[in-house]
Amino acid sequence: MTETRTLDNDLFLRALKREPVDRTPVWMMRQAGRYLPEYRASRAKAGDFMSLCRNPELCCEVTMQPLERYGLDAAILFSDILTIPDAMGLGLEFKQGEGPVFERPLRDARAIENLGIPDPETDLRYVMDAVRTIRGALGNRLPLIGFSGSPWTLATYMVEGAGGSDFSLIKRMAYDSPEMLDTLLAKLSASVSLYLDAQVRAGADALMIFDTWGGVLAPADYLQFSLEPMARIVEHLKRVAPQIPVILFTKNGGQHLEVMAQTGCDALGVDWTIDLATARARVGDRVALQGNLDPTVLLAQPARIEAAVARVLESYGHGNGHIFNLGHGILQQTPPEHAAAMVEAVRALSPTYHAQE
Amino acid sequence: MTETRTLDNDLFLRALKREPVDRTPVWMMRQAGRYLPEYRASRAKAGDFMSLCRNPELCCEVTMQPLERYGLDAAILFSDILTIPDAMGLGLEFKQGEGPVFERPLRDARAIENLGIPDPETDLRYVMDAVRTIRGALGNRLPLIGFSGSPWTLATYMVEGAGGSDFSLIKRMAYDSPEMLDTLLAKLSASVSLYLDAQVRAGADALMIFDTWGGVLAPADYLQFSLEPMARIVEHLKRVAPQIPVILFTKNGGQHLEVMAQTGCDALGVDWTIDLATARARVGDRVALQGNLDPTVLLAQPARIEAAVARVLESYGHGNGHIFNLGHGILQQTPPEHAAAMVEAVRALSPTYHAQE
Numbered sequence: 001m002t003e004t005r006t007l008d009n010d011l012f013l014r015a016l017k018r019e020p021v022d023r024t025p026v027w028m029m030r031q032a033g034r035y036l037p038e039y040r041a042s043r044a045k046a047g048d049f050m051s052l053c054r055n056p057e058l059c060c061e062v063t064m065q066p067l068e069r070y071g072l073d074a075a076i077l078f079s080d081i082l083t084i085p086d087a088m089g090l091g092l093e094f095k096q097g098e099g100p101v102f103e104r105p106l107r108d109a110r111a112i113e114n115l116g117i118p119d120p121e122t123d124l125r126y127v128m129d130a131v132r133t134i135r136g137a138l139g140n141r142l143p144l145i146g147f148s149g150s151p152w153t154l155a156t157y158m159v160e161g162a163g164g165s166d167f168s169l170i171k172r173m174a175y176d177s178p179e180m181l182d183t184l185l186a187k188l189s190a191s192v193s194l195y196l197d198a199q200v201r202a203g204a205d206a207l208m209i210f211d212t213w214g215g216v217l218a219p220a221d222y223l224q225f226s227l228e229p230m231a232r233i234v235e236h237l238k239r240v241a242p243q244i245p246v247i248l249f250t251k252n253g254g255q256h257l258e259v260m261a262q263t264g265c266d267a268l269g270v271d272w273t274i275d276l277a278t279a280r281a282r283v284g285d286r287v288a289l290q291g292n293l294d295p296t297v298l299l300a301q302p303a304r305i306e307a308a309v310a311r312v313l314e315s316y317g318h319g320n321g322h323i324f325n326l327g328h329g330i331l332q333q334t335p336p337e338h339a340a341a342m343v344e345a346v347r348a349l350s351p352t353y354h355a356q357e
Numbered sequence: 358m359t360e361t362r363t364l365d366n367d368l369f370l371r372a373l374k375r376e377p378v379d380r381t382p383v384w385m386m387r388q389a390g391r392y393l394p395e396y397r398a399s400r401a402k403a404g405d406f407m408s409l410c411r412n413p414e415l416c417c418e419v420t421m422q423p424l425e426r427y428g429l430d431a432a433i434l435f436s437d438i439l440t441i442p443d444a445m446g447l448g449l450e451f452k453q454g455e456g457p458v459f460e461r462p463l464r465d466a467r468a469i470e471n472l473g474i475p476d477p478e479t480d481l482r483y484v485m486d487a488v489r490t491i492r493g494a495l496g497n498r499l500p501l502i503g504f505s506g507s508p509w510t511l512a513t514y515m516v517e518g519a520g521g522s523d524f525s526l527i528k529r530m531a532y533d534s535p536e537m538l539d540t541l542l543a544k545l546s547a548s549v550s551l552y553l554d555a556q557v558r559a560g561a562d563a564l565m566i567f568d569t570w571g572g573v574l575a576p577a578d579y580l581q582f583s584l585e586p587m588a589r590i591v592e593h594l595k596r597v598a599p600q601i602p603v604i605l606f607t608k609n610g611g612q613h614l615e616v617m618a619q620t621g622c623d624a625l626g627v628d629w630t631i632d633l634a635t636a637r638a639r640v641g642d643r644v645a646l647q648g649n650l651d652p653t654v655l656l657a658q659p660a661r662i663e664a665a666v667a668r669v670l671e672s673y674g675h676g677n678g679h680i681f682n683l684g685h686g687i688l689q690q691t692p693p694e695h696a697a698a699m700v701e702a703v704r705a706l707s708p709t710y711h712a713q714e
Contacts, residue, residue, distance in 0.1 A: 166653065166688060167653065168653050168656055168688060168690065171651070171653035171654075171656070172653065172656045172657055175653075175654060175656075175657035175658075175661045175665070176657050176658055176661060215630065216630075217630070218629045218630065218632075218651050219630070219631065219632050219635075220632075220668070221651075252609065252630070254612055255611055255612065255630065255631060272575040273572065273573075273574070273575065273576070273609070273612065274576065274612060275575075275576050275577075278576075294528070294575050294578075296523065296524065296525050296528040296529065296532075297528075297532060299525055299528070299529045299532075300529055300532035300533050301532075301533055304532045304533060308532070311577070331523060331525060333525065
């Protein structure tokens with residue numbers, strides 16, 4: 001699967017390479033999710049969330065749902081960012097109303113020393129099977145995005161034990177025992193590199209690294225603990241799968257776009273707290289940009305959604321290298337027809353930005 | 358109280374005006390708080406949190422505690438940012454482990470139309486009495502900072518009803534009913550203007566506006582809903598109390614420093630997600646800067662704290678206009694002696710940055 005695949009719709013892959021397209025491609029972070037009644041039905045069949053993630057057929061089913069409903073320009077593997085820590089033995093649970101919780105969070109050097117590097121095709125076989133199943137169902141219609149959490153983001157959950165924290169445990173580790181954190185991040189970088197490489201071999205056409213929590217760090221700490229491990233992964237991927245575009249997304253990372261663009265990645269995801277015009281001026285033509293509608297806009301009336309889509313398109317402006325997306329995952333309370341209004345607005349309004357190219 | 362007061366320690370006020378000082382002044386956001394055992398004792402005497410806020414003698418007692426312990430360069434009124442919405446009749450409660458909750462959040466145009474503008478000396482008399490009591494206890498030793506939440510930040514709590522949300526209710530109001538939100542923000546701007554002006558008349562020497570949630574907005578929405586109402590307040594204050602320095606602090610507002618500096622305020626608070634060197638280069642000599650140590654650094658060992666203080670001082674560099682502070686409120690789990698290590702490091706390391714001026 002390492003040759004370039006010929007796809008019926010390659011808008012997304014062309015935009016990632018900043019090649020000409022006749023309209024702006026669009027997909028939505030967390031597009032397969034609880035806002036869709038058909039997703040909730042599939043989820044009910046699976047039981048709990050991780051049982052859904054571990055079932056390749058159901059993963060495929062929910063991955064396809066938003067494509068069928070909206071005609072999006074990319075599929076994204078349905079999975080969770082915490083599969084790697086789970087495979088490392090930390091005991092992932094999703095508690096009602098609390099989000100992910102680890103039974104055995106990392107609290108000392110020995111726990112970190114004892115962590116192994118998961119083998120994707122054995123320890124994370126269910127993810128690779130999901131990629132293969134989805135690839136089979138998609139055929140050559142659309143590109144499939146594989147993904148992982150960033151090492152720093154995975155480490156925050158593994159050390160804190162749960163989301164929603166003030167990050168005091170992992171930051172204290174960063175300050176008082178940086179060598180412990182470096183060991184952890186090195187293991188996670190190796191694990192994520194293998195995991196993403198395996199997703200490519202299983203059929204992924206592009207990769208995205210979600211750095212949900214890089215934005216909570218001071219700039220020097222961001223460079224050391226969040227960006228550097230991601231850069232190592234990009235370097236690995238560019239060696240083993242140079243044809244596969246890689247997207248980096250640091251939530252609240254608007255201040256770091258220049259250094260992110262220097263990693264060798266192909267595109268940056270940007271949240272809504274920065275204008276695309278500003279972002280584009282800062283990264284020049286080094287990378288494509290993916291974003292950046294505030295997901296809460298999809299709670300507004302369709303006329304407002306269309307106006308907001310128009311502003312995002314105008315902010316990026318004319319030319320290539322824009323993938324339309326939300327600035328973060330779609331909210332659970334989003335009316336599905338509002339997502340349709342967004343997609344239709346992108347289709348209707350974006351061709352003018354690609355004329356005469 | 359509108360003439361300039363002569364203070365024994367005027368480092369803080371001089372730094373706000375970017376005048377020469379022989380060392381960098383230092384105080385800590387939320388310096389009177391639960392990390393101090395003496396605060397917990399005072400709080401226990403009061404009963405619940407709002408009873409503490411409503412008791413001028415106890416407010417004075419807890420305001421003085423960190424000054425006595427650390428020899429800080431400014432006192433800050435002990436109060437809460439939600440006193441104005443409470444005075445407007447929304448029914449503020451602090452639920453155990455949940456933070457502030459309003460019994461009657463704003464959910465329709467009528468509720469907003471019905472809101473009155475609180476009169477500080479009657480409806481918020483307990484705050485003004487606290488300012489006067491603290492002023493009396495301080496004498497002319499140290500400057501006293503008065504404060505308020507920003508209109509946008511107050512509005513988020515008033516519409517959402519509680520903290521920790523995804524801001525979907527207020528953002529939906531911003532998109533679908535901007536005129537409703539404008540009405541609310543206009544009332545809050547008027548209320549905050551009167552409230553801060555009254556704090557000056559009661560004895561405050563400087564003012565700070567806490568915009569905790571401005572950073573969740575897209576840039577155009579930030580300008581309209583967060584910055585513009587703050588700018589109106591600054592304009593009012595500069596008319597009625599031109600000698601009083603005003604500090605604006607938008608958490609996660611690192612991308613907006615230039616426009617914040619153009620409001621006519623005297624200083625910007627900055628959180629730790631931006632280097633002071635970058636911030637200073639961007640605002641030039643228009644405003645002083647206050648910050649920006651990550652509060653989690655105070656959980657680390659004292660040697661690490663000293664190194665981190667050194668980096669913040671070096672990042673601002675030589676010259677005037679820096680007030681050392683944390684980038685957000687001190688964390689509850691901070692060992693009090695770690696805060697002492699920070700203050701001592703600022704005292705020991707900062708004079709070199711002010712030599713030969």
